[in-house]
Amino acid sequence: MNKPVNPIELQFEDDGPLYAARKKVYPQSVSGTFRRIKWGLMAFCLGVYYLLPFVRWNRGLGAPDQAVLVDLPNSRFYFFFIELWPQEVYYFTGLLILAAIALFLMNSVGGRIWCGYLCPQTVWTDLFYAVERFVEGDRRERMRKDVAGGSFTPRRVAELALKHSIWLLIAWWTGGAWVLYFNDAPTLVKQLATFQAPMLAYIWIAILTATTYVLAGFMREQVCVYMCPWPRIQAALTDEWALNVTYKYDRGEKRTSLKKANELRALGEQVGDCIDCYQCVAVCPTGIDIRDGAQLDCIQCGLCIDACDTVMTKIGRETRLIGYDNDINIHRRQAGKPPIYRIVRPRTITYVCMIVGVGAIMLYALLTRTLLDVNVLHDRNPVAVKLSDGSIRNAYTVRLLNKRGFDRVIAIDIDGPHNATIHVVGVDSVTPDRPAIILGRDQTTELRVLVTAPAENNSEKSVPIRFRVTDIGLGEVASTTDNFVTP
Amino acid sequence: MTEHNDIDHVSGKATTGHQWDGIKELNTPLPRWWVITFYITIVWAIGYWIVYPAWPMLRSHTTGILHYSSRAEVAVELANLEKIRGDKMVALGAAPLAEIEKDPALLALARARGKTVFGDNCAPCHGSGAAGAKGYPNLNDDDWLWGGTLDQILQTIQYGARSGHAKTHESAMLAFGKEGVLKRDQIVTVANYVRSLSGLPTSPGYDASAGAKIFADNCTACHGDAGKGNQELGAPNLTDKIWLYGSDEATLVETITNGRAGVMPAWVGRLDPSTIKALAVYVHSLGGGK
Ligand code: SF4
Ligand code: SF4
Numbered sequence: 001m002n003k004p005v006n007p008i009e010l011q012f013e014d015d016g017p018l019y020a021a022r023k024k025v026y027p028q029s030v031s032g033t034f035r036r037i038k039w040g041l042m043a044f045c046l047g048v049y050y051l052l053p054f055v056r057w058n059r060g061l062g063a064p065d066q067a068v069l070v071d072l073p074n075s076r077f078y079f080f081f082i083e084l085w086p087q088e089v090y091y092f093t094g095l096l097i098l099a100a101i102a103l104f105l106m107n108s109v110g111g112r113i114w115c116g117y118l119c120p121q122t123v124w125t126d127l128f129y130a131v132e133r134f135v136e137g138d139r140r141e142r143m144r145k146d147v148a149g150g151s152f153t154p155r156r157v158a159e160l161a162l163k164h165s166i167w168l169l170i171a172w173w174t175g176g177a178w179v180l181y182f183n184d185a186p187t188l189v190k191q192l193a194t195f196q197a198p199m200l201a202y203i204w205i206a207i208l209t210a211t212t213y214v215l216a217g218f219m220r221e222q223v224c225v226y227m228c229p230w231p232r233i234q235a236a237l238t239d240e241w242a243l244n245v246t247y248k249y250d251r252g253e254k255r256t257s258l259k260k261a262n263e264l265r266a267l268g269e270q271v272g273d274c275i276d277c278y279q280c281v282a283v284c285p286t287g288i289d290i291r292d293g294a295q296l297d298c299i300q301c302g303l304c305i306d307a308c309d310t311v312m313t314k315i316g317r318e319t320r321l322i323g324y325d326n327d328i329n330i331h332r333r334q335a336g337k338p339p340i341y342r343i344v345r346p347r348t349i350t351y352v353c354m355i356v357g358v359g360a361i362m363l364y365a366l367l368t369r370t371l372l373d374v375n376v377l378h379d380r381n382p383v384a385v386k387l388s389d390g391s392i393r394n395a396y397t398v399r400l401l402n403k404r405g406f407d408r409v410i411a412i413d414i415d416g417p418h419n420a421t422i423h424v425v426g427v428d429s430v431t432p433d434r435p436a437i438i439l440g441r442d443q444t445t446e447l448r449v450l451v452t453a454p455a456e457n458n459s460e461k462s463v464p465i466r467f468r469v470t471d472i473g474l475g476e477v478a479s480t481t482d483n484f485v486t487p
Numbered sequence: 488m489t490e491h492n493d494i495d496h497v498s499g500k501a502t503t504g505h506q507w508d509g510i511k512e513l514n515t516p517l518p519r520w521w522v523i524t525f526y527i528t529i530v531w532a533i534g535y536w537i538v539y540p541a542w543p544m545l546r547s548h549t550t551g552i553l554h555y556s557s558r559a560e561v562a563v564e565l566a567n568l569e570k571i572r573g574d575k576m577v578a579l580g581a582a583p584l585a586e587i588e589k590d591p592a593l594l595a596l597a598r599a600r601g602k603t604v605f606g607d608n609c610a611p612c613h614g615s616g617a618a619g620a621k622g623y624p625n626l627n628d629d630d631w632l633w634g635g636t637l638d639q640i641l642q643t644i645q646y647g648a649r650s651g652h653a654k655t656h657e658s659a660m661l662a663f664g665k666e667g668v669l670k671r672d673q674i675v676t677v678a679n680y681v682r683s684l685s686g687l688p689t690s691p692g693y694d695a696s697a698g699a700k701i702f703a704d705n706c707t708a709c710h711g712d713a714g715k716g717n718q719e720l721g722a723p724n725l726t727d728k729i730w731l732y733g734s735d736e737a738t739l740v741e742t743i744t745n746g747r748a749g750v751m752p753a754w755v756g757r758l759d760p761s762t763i764k765a766l767a768v769y770v771h772s773l774g775g776g777k
Pocket of ligand 1: 247274276279280281291307308
């Protein structure tokens with residue numbers, strides 16, 4: 001790739017010790033399309049995160065009425081109309097697969113837009129920067145104040161105190177919102193306020209307050225550049241058609257100051273549109289120069305686009321000198337051809353199909369999943385027992401699951417060996433050969449089930465046997481198969 | 488770091504001066520906080536060695552100033568578990584035997600506890616699944632020498648059979664041959680008779696009426712007129728399909744000649760009452776319980 005380099009500058013930058021001190025970044029405020037998108041997404045993401053625990057969902061008497069709840073003590077996960085049991089954690093596998101493919105899709109469409117717009121690190125850092133700007137002023141002011149770091153005037157101290165207080169408040173509320181997902185939110189808020197919440201809640205709040213404060217307040221872009229593995233993975237996932245934040249050097253070079261450019265243009269010379277004003281660098285939250293080409297540190301936030309667009313508008317030139325673009329188009333333009341944009345192409349179609357496919361499978365599984373379940377485990381030792389009258393008996397451990405929010409009467413039937421009878425230990429059958437038990441709401445129960453069949457009617461060594469459990473009230477049926485074995 | 492000022496002319500960056508096969512290493516310094524974090528982890532590790540057990544010595548290991556031991560932690564956990572269990576076992580001990588199976592929670596507890604205790608104490612004879620072996624009754628079937636009700640099972644576990652305990656089940660199968668009560672051919676005849684009782688084929692030349700006569704004279708006292716056995720005496724039912732020692736002629740001849748007197752130890756005093764109770768419920772729930 002054609003990469004305009006200023007050797008003198010870079011040499012200076014790298015001529016330091018083996019370990020580099022952090023160069024503090026002072027992103028300047030900016031306004032424009034992408035900034036607006038970022039504000040919108042930030043409001044949406046934070047709104048969802050902070051408010052979701054307070055959304056109620058009526059699940060009937062005795063069941064939690066929180067729309068989204070991770071109920072660890074009872075091993076349940078509630079998400080609006082969905083209630084997941086521990087054995088259904090594979091839905092989370094499905095969600096992770098969906099998330100991964102969605103990330104692939106984003107990458108093939110717009111590069112690392114996850115990093116720039118949706119990543120929690122980006123969202124919270126952005127919020128913390130907004131606070132910093134609000135309290136301390138914009139880039140130049142902050143730089144000036146930092147240079148004059150030694151002079152702690154009362155005003156400066158008050159400013160710093162205010163900034164850190166707001167930061168800590170946000171961080172604390174971030175940790176607080178986190179624990180609300182694991183307990184009934186209104187109750188927990190009350191408990192927290194009166195210092196009666198479980199110790200674990202306070203510990204988690206402390207941990208998340210600390211991490212939010214440190215990561216969004218101090219580590220900032222360092223997390224993206226040095227700590228996060230995603231940039232490496234995501235950078236490897238983009239392809240030549242992906243729209244990455246790109247400096248169109250074909251248009252921008254040779255860069256020179258506005259005045260000089262105008263002079264040169266007047267003389268009919270060829271100059272670029274970039275006036276070397278460094279606005280794109282000033283606004284960049286990772287402190288890089290996008291004009292150096294695609295780089296790992298770029299989180300694709302598009303703020304440099306907004307900055308440069310403002311400049312271009314001011315000097316009366318076409319906007320989008322920096323824009324979501326790719327090298328293919330730069331080369332096409334250089335060759336005098338019109339740029340082409342291909343969002344719909346085999347790769348993106350594949351990803352969309354995969355998302356639709358996995359989503360459909362999950363939805364199907366969700367809609368067809370039973371709220372009554374039966375699992376059977378055959379006794380292995382002994383596999384079969386001969387009774388005094390010569391008949392054969394097999395014993396099974398039967399586990400019943402009632403995922404509904406009310407008690408139910410469940411009858412157990414078997415289809416298996418001829419003339420087989422069934423007995424459940426501890427249950428007196430009301431109707432002969434059809435034991436029925438009461439299964440508590442949202443509960444599982446383990447039964448010892450004995451199935452006896454006369455040997456003379458069943459000459460085969462092993463006969464399939466089906467256990468059918470029926471909710472007598474609703475008629476809901478679940479079944480599973482095993483074998484009936486003759487010694 | 489060695490002093491040098493080699494600049495890579497492609498990227499314009501300084502190199503570290505290292506070079507492999509003509510490939511130079513650019514100097515991309517780590518951020519300082521990163522390095523500091525690394526040093527902190529080293530300090531942390533050293534602190535860890537001091538506080539926790541860490542280094543193996545020749546015969547033991549350094550114990551650390553906290554004297555922490557995961558084994559001690561397990562011991563504490565186990566003690567806690569015993570305490571929790573204790574409460575539940577008290578509840579089990581207090582419940583009437585007949586009520587335990589009706590209460591799903593108590594039944595589950597009794598079965599769980601019974602299963603473990605069975606595995607530790609009873610499995611050597613009766614097998615881990617209580618399927619028994621030759622001479623050791625299968626506890627899953629419905630044939631009981633001393634009775635299969637909850638109370639009878641409890642009684643047997645507590646005091647055993649021929650265990651020497653004052654309240655044990657007593658009586659034994661006489662050694663008719665050894666004692667000279669029956670002669671060899673009489674024993675063969677009565678063995679065939681016993682086989683016929685449960686529908687098994689008899690040897691050619693066997694005299695049915697002679698067998699019945701010998702049986703009536705010698706065996707009915709314990710096994711009953713029809714050979715249906717007597718649980719008071721631990722005398723097995725000879726008409727059913729279950730045989731403790733085997734049903735072939737040779738085994739029966741052996742049984743009648745030398746007698747049988749299997750021993751079941753008494754568990755009272757060795758296991759606490761609620762554990763024995765749990766055991767009784769477990770055995771009863773295996774399927775044979777009456
Ligand atoms: S903001 Fe635009 S004009 Fe200014 S330096 Fe950056 S690319 Fe050039
Ligand atoms: S270079 Fe532009 S898009 Fe990349 S991080 Fe900086 S401001 Fe955002």
